[in-house]
Amino acid sequence: MHLFRAALIVSVSLVGLSANTLVGIPTFNNFTVASTTPFLLSSVTSVLVDTRFQDSVDLNGETLIPPTLLAFAQTFTSDLLELGLPTIPVHVAGSAQPDSIFLTISTDGDFLDAAGRNTSEGYTLTIGEQGIVIAGASPLGVFWGTRTLIQQAKLGGLQLPVGSGSDSPGWSTRGVMLDTGRHYYPPGFLVEICAYLSFFKQNTFHLHLSDNLFNNVDIYSRERSLDLYAAFRLNSDDPAVAGLVRPYRLNESYTRETFDDIQSSCAARGVTIIPEIEAPGHALVISQWKPELGLADLSLLNISHPDTIPTMEAIWRTFLPWFHSKSVHIGADEYDSSLANDYILFVNTLSSFIGSSGKNIRIWGTNEPSNTSTVSRNITIQHWEFFEDNPFDLIKEGYTVVNSDDSFYIVNKFSGSYPQTLNITRIFEGNPAGGAWAPYVFDTSNATNNPPRSDPRVLGQIAALWNDYGENATTVSEAYYAWRDGLPALADKQWGGVLTRAQYDAIFDDMHSIIPGQNLDRAVASKTDVILQYNFDAGDGETITDSSGNGYDGTCHACSISDGVISLSSASSRLTTPLSSKGRNYTLSLFINPSSQTPVGATILSGADSALVLGNGTLPSLALVSGNQAYALNYTLPRDVWTTLDLIGRGNATFLRADDGPEMQFLTVLGINGVSFEWEPIAVEAPVAQIGGDGFIGRIAKFQLLGSA
Numbered sequence: 209m210h211l212f213r214a215a216l217i218v219s220v221s222l223v224g225l226s227a228n229t230l231v232g233i234p235t236f237n238n239f240t241v242a243s244t245t246p247f248l249l250s251s252v253t254s255v256l257v258d259t260r261f262q263d264s265v266d267l268n269g270e271t272l273i274p275p276t277l278l279a280f281a282q283t284f285t286s287d288l289l290e291l292g293l294p295t296i297p298v299h300v301a302g303s304a305q306p307d308s309i310f311l312t313i314s315t316d317g318d319f320l321d322a323a324g325r326n327t328s329e330g331y332t333l334t335i336g337e338q339g340i341v342i343a344g345a346s347p348l349g350v351f352w353g354t355r356t357l358i359q360q361a362k363l364g365g366l367q368l369p370v371g372s373g374s375d376s377p378g379w380s381t382r383g384v385m386l387d388t389g390r391h392y393y394p395p396g397f398l399v400e401i402c403a404y405l406s407f408f409k410q411n412t413f414h415l416h417l418s419d420n421l422f423n424n425v426d427i428y429s430r431e432r433s434l435d436l437y438a439a440f441r442l443n444s445d446d447p448a449v450a451g452l453v454r455p456y457r458l459n460e461s462y463t464r465e466t467f468d469d470i471q472s473s474c475a476a477r478g479v480t481i482i483p484e485i486e487a488p489g490h491a492l493v494i495s496q497w498k499p500e501l502g503l504a505d506l507s508l509l510n511i512s513h514p515d516t517i518p519t520m521e522a523i524w525r526t527f528l529p530w531f532h533s534k535s536v537h538i539g540a541d542e543y544d545s546s547l548a549n550d551y552i553l554f555v556n557t558l559s560s561f562i563g564s565s566g567k568n569i570r571i572w573g574t575n576e577p578s579n580t581s582t583v584s585r586n587i588t589i590q591h592w593e594f595f596e597d598n599p600f601d602l603i604k605e606g607y608t609v610v611n612s613d614d615s616f617y618i619v620n621k622f623s624g625s626y627p628q629t630l631n632i633t634r635i636f637e638g639n640p641a642g643g644a645w646a647p648y649v650f651d652t653s654n655a656t657n658n659p660p661r662s663d664p665r666v667l668g669q670i671a672a673l674w675n676d677y678g679e680n681a682t683t684v685s686e687a688y689y690a691w692r693d694g695l696p697a698l699a700d701k702q703w704g705g706v707l708t709r710a711q712y713d714a715i716f717d718d719m720h721s722i723i724p725g726q727n728l729d730r731a732v733a734s735k736t737d738v739i740l741q742y743n744f745d746a747g748d749g750e751t752i753t754d755s756s757g758n759g760y761d762g763t764c765h766a767c768s769i770s771d772g773v774i775s776l777s778s779a780s781s782r783l784t785t786p787l788s789s790k791g792r793n794y795t796l797s798l799f800i801n802p803s804s805q806t807p808v809g810a811t812i813l814s815g816a817d818s819a820l821v822l823g824n825g826t827l828p829s830l831a832l833v834s835g836n837q838a839y840a841l842n843y844t845l846p847r848d849v850w851t852t853l854d855l856i857g858r859g860n861a862t863f864l865r866a867d868d869g870p871e872m873q874f875l876t877v878l879g880i881n882g883v884s885f886e887w888e889p890i891a892v893e894a895p896v897a898q899i900g901g902d903g904f905i906g907r908i909a910k911f912q913l914l915g916s917a
């Protein structure tokens with residue numbers, strides 16, 4: 209009998225003992241198999257939370273809002289639905305029982321990090337013949353153990369190897385940074401990214417909350433700088449910061465309530481939001497608000513101005529109560545090195561100010577040559593480039609360091625210097641001393657620059673994704689796609705896993721298919737490649753029958769059907785579907801006859817992520833709208849005649865074909881620092897929630913959504 213896939217368990221030799229590696233993302237390195245008969249997860253009838261610890265929380269992590277063991281247990285049971293299991297109840301109980309998963313806190317057993325210190329994120333997993341016990345160093349450790357369980361159950365077809373072992377992360381900081389300053393991301397997207405991180409045991413989501421496009425002082429006038437794209441994403445009605453978020457950008461900022469929701473939703477899956485407000489460089493949004501605070505280059509604050517530090521303190525005083533993390537990031541990147549002493553004064557003053565609230569401070573490693581002062585050693589340096597600092601030297605000087613070396617930088621969509629996706633080869637081979645990359649590897653080509661693996665001053669890694677070319681370079685989901693295929697591999701290395709490239713490639717799709725709490729792919733369940741098909745030849749006039757076999761019937765509002773055609777005869781006529789959005793890949797086809805009564809700019813199709821519109825408001829060119837941008841074709845859909853349209857999402861590009869003509873590609877035009885333009889593909893989800901409803905008057909037939917392109 210084939211008990212479990214042989215590839216899942218790999219024998220490894222550890223010093224003096226033998227243990228097995230359970231292949232997962234990350235790997236579970238220390239599992240000892242006790243029986244050849246597997247345990248069937250489908251035999252589990254309850255999840256039991258140890259009565260003694262149901263209200264326990266992990267106080268050692270970065271979050272100030274840690275979930276209880278009971279709360280994590282509830283998240284876990286809802287996640288089990290991803291495996292196709294029926295709903296399993298959660299109970300509290302004094303001890304493990306047959307056919308249950310018992311979640312408890314380990315009172316013995318050391319869970320050690322790479323530096324040999326106790327970590328609250330470790331756990332033991334014991335799979336017996338009758339039931340399972342996960343004992344964590346804390347509730348968070350238990351939650352990570354449940355990730356291992358779900359992954360192994362998927363890979364084993366619900367069969368789990370009987371045995372036990374313990375597991376703990378090598379580093380306490382594991383995650384990513386997203387540049388939300390130069391591109392707005394809706395709250396729901398950030399929460400879905402947290403779910404993505406969490407499934408691979410990443411615990412940190414650093415949000416860069418303010419920034420501006422590069423202020424090219426060589427060619428921009430002061431007026432142009434004052435008008436350049438710059439944003440501050442936190443929106444408080446406190447008079448101290450009135451006007452900091454410009455009125456037209458209030459809808460692209462987070463209120464306290466929204467930011468609380470983001471933080472608590474992420475914390476529920478073990479992910480802490482680390483907020484960053486950037487100054488005294490990358491601070492154009494502040495000098496657009498108070499121009500007197502800027503230097504000649506308005507993106508740099510004049511620290512000698514008597515109001516600069518008080519202004520930054522007022523900002524932090526306003527927002528510190530919003531932040532539920534022990535650490536905050538004050539930016540401090542790329543300032544004028546001729547003003548090094550001002551810079552250091554700024555950093556240390558803000559550090560004391562914020563430090564008095566009990567928070568730890570992080571800054572970007574920045575080369576500020578001064579003979580007289582240094583930044584305080586209780587500030588954590590987030591290293592990003594060797595021309596700015598030498599992280600090993602900083603460690604020797606007594607600083608703690610987060611590894612954000614730009615060997616894993618991504619600049620979304622286009623860059624003269626950085627890639628657009630994570631370099632997976634570098635993840636698996638990037639240690640210059642041999643083998644895989646790990647968080648203590650700052651330099652991927654020169655081992656002399658890397659401290660030992662066990663150095664306690666390396667906190668971990670935060671891989672950064674930047675939006676140098678702003679809002680219109682990318683859609684929201686293109687940030688996800690930049691990470692999608694490589695980030696889980698990096699998560700393995702951030703944890704201290706030993707996954708090989710071949711193993712990763714073999715299990716990625718299975719792992720990706722069950723990540724709870726998100727549908728970033730905007731996948732739609734379907735029996736065949738035909739996801740939805742409306743022939744408009746059946747239905748009662750209100751219900752539109754889906755002939756795909758998936759039952760995605762639509763509803764007609766103020767419209768009529770006859771002979772395979774649906775007529776939308778008033779501006780509010782519409783057809784709604786039970787779907788919303790379809791991600792890569794898709795072909796959305798329809799036969800369409802817009803009436804000349806339809807105004808320019810009316811919406812043909814809309815969904816959660818996008819819309820297809822008949823003009824951008826001024827020109828009649830057909831356009832796809834995503835976020836706050838319209839991407840227009842040089843094509844106008846004719847009125848009062850029938851045209852077949854195929855909207856095609858293929859990989860990272862989007863096309864439209866009319867009447868079997870050539871595919872026309874939707875492109876975005878990036879402005880490169882005021883110097884040049886760059887035309888790039890844009891990947892937009894298919895809008896499939898609604899036809900019409902916003903001015904469209906006309907007829908439609910043969911509406912079909914395929915899952916391929």
Ligand SMILES: *[C@@H]1O[C@H](CO)[C@@H](O)[C@H](O)[C@H]1NC(C)=O
Nearest residue numbers: 315317318319320324325326
């Ligand atoms: C870890 O914690 C345990 C229990 O609190 C303690 O006995 C042990 O000495 C600690 N180990 C280290 C390396 O600090």
Ligand SMILES: *[C@@H]1O[C@H](CO)[C@@H](O)[C@H](O)[C@H]1NC(C)=O
Nearest residue numbers: 222237238374375376377704
């Ligand atoms: C597995 O056990 C070995 C030996 O005890 C230890 O060095 C290693 O850190 C452990 N790995 C994990 C991920 O716990």
Ligand SMILES: *[C@@H]1O[C@H](CO)[C@@H](O)[C@H](O)[C@H]1NC(C)=O
Nearest residue numbers: 502503504510511512513514
């Ligand atoms: C910075 O502020 C100081 C104090 O107000 C002022 O003397 C100085 O001219 C300012 N520097 C610039 C470049 O504006």
Ligand SMILES: *[C@@H]1O[C@H](CO)[C@@H](O)[C@H](O)[C@H]1NC(C)=O
Nearest residue numbers: 559560563564567568584586
């Ligand atoms: C760091 O040390 C400085 C003194 O050097 C102190 O003012 C500040 O409050 C400390 N910050 C933290 C976060 O402990």
Ligand SMILES: *[C@@H]1O[C@H](CO)[C@@H](O)[C@H](O)[C@H]1NC(C)=O
Nearest residue numbers: 621622628629859860861889
């Ligand atoms: C888009 O996909 C193509 C083909 O797969 C690839 O060559 C290109 O680098 C991708 N572009 C971006 C910005 O990812």
Ligand SMILES: *[C@@H]1O[C@H](CO)[C@@H](O)[C@H](O)[C@H]1NC(C)=O
Nearest residue numbers: 627631632633634637638652
């Ligand atoms: C990926 O990383 C490897 C190893 O560091 C390097 O040799 C290769 O050039 C990188 N690929 C790209 C496209 O940058």
Ligand SMILES: *[C@@H]1O[C@H](CO)[C@@H](O)[C@H](O)[C@H]1NC(C)=O
Nearest residue numbers: 598651653654655656657658
């Ligand atoms: C490697 O780094 C060390 C320490 O920074 C430096 O002295 C040495 O020149 C570097 N080697 C190469 C080949 O760049």
Ligand SMILES: *[C@@H]1O[C@H](CO)[C@@H](O)[C@H](O)[C@H]1NC(C)=O
Nearest residue numbers: 823824825826827829838840
């Ligand atoms: C429509 O597109 C044209 C050409 O790109 C542009 O000049 C115009 O400002 C756009 N209108 C709107 C409302 O975006």
Ligand SMILES: *[C@@H]1O[C@H](CO)[C@@H](O)[C@H](O)[C@H]1NC(C)=O
Nearest residue numbers: 392456457459460835836837
């Ligand atoms: C925010 O409002 C502006 C101005 O009304 C609009 O152009 C933009 O599309 C809106 N942004 C979002 C994300 O809805």
Ligand SMILES: *[C@@H]1O[C@H](CO)[C@@H](O)[C@H](O)[C@H]1NC(C)=O
Nearest residue numbers: 827829840841842843844872
């Ligand atoms: C748009 O297409 C028309 C004809 O189809 C052509 O004459 C015109 O030059 C095109 N405009 C652009 C900006 O490509």
Ligand SMILES: *[C@@H]1O[C@H](CO)[C@@H](O)[C@H](O)[C@H]1NC(C)=O
Nearest residue numbers: 792793857858859860916917
């Ligand atoms: C989408 O199409 C692209 C280009 O043909 C292909 O590389 C990619 O694997 C497809 N993606 C899916 C999810 O089928």
Ligand SMILES: *[C@@H]1O[C@H](CO)[C@@H](O)[C@H](O)[C@H]1NC(C)=O
Nearest residue numbers: 421677678680876877878879
């Ligand atoms: C996109 O934004 C840039 C500014 O970053 C601007 O130069 C460019 O014209 C914009 N593209 C479109 C199509 O609006």
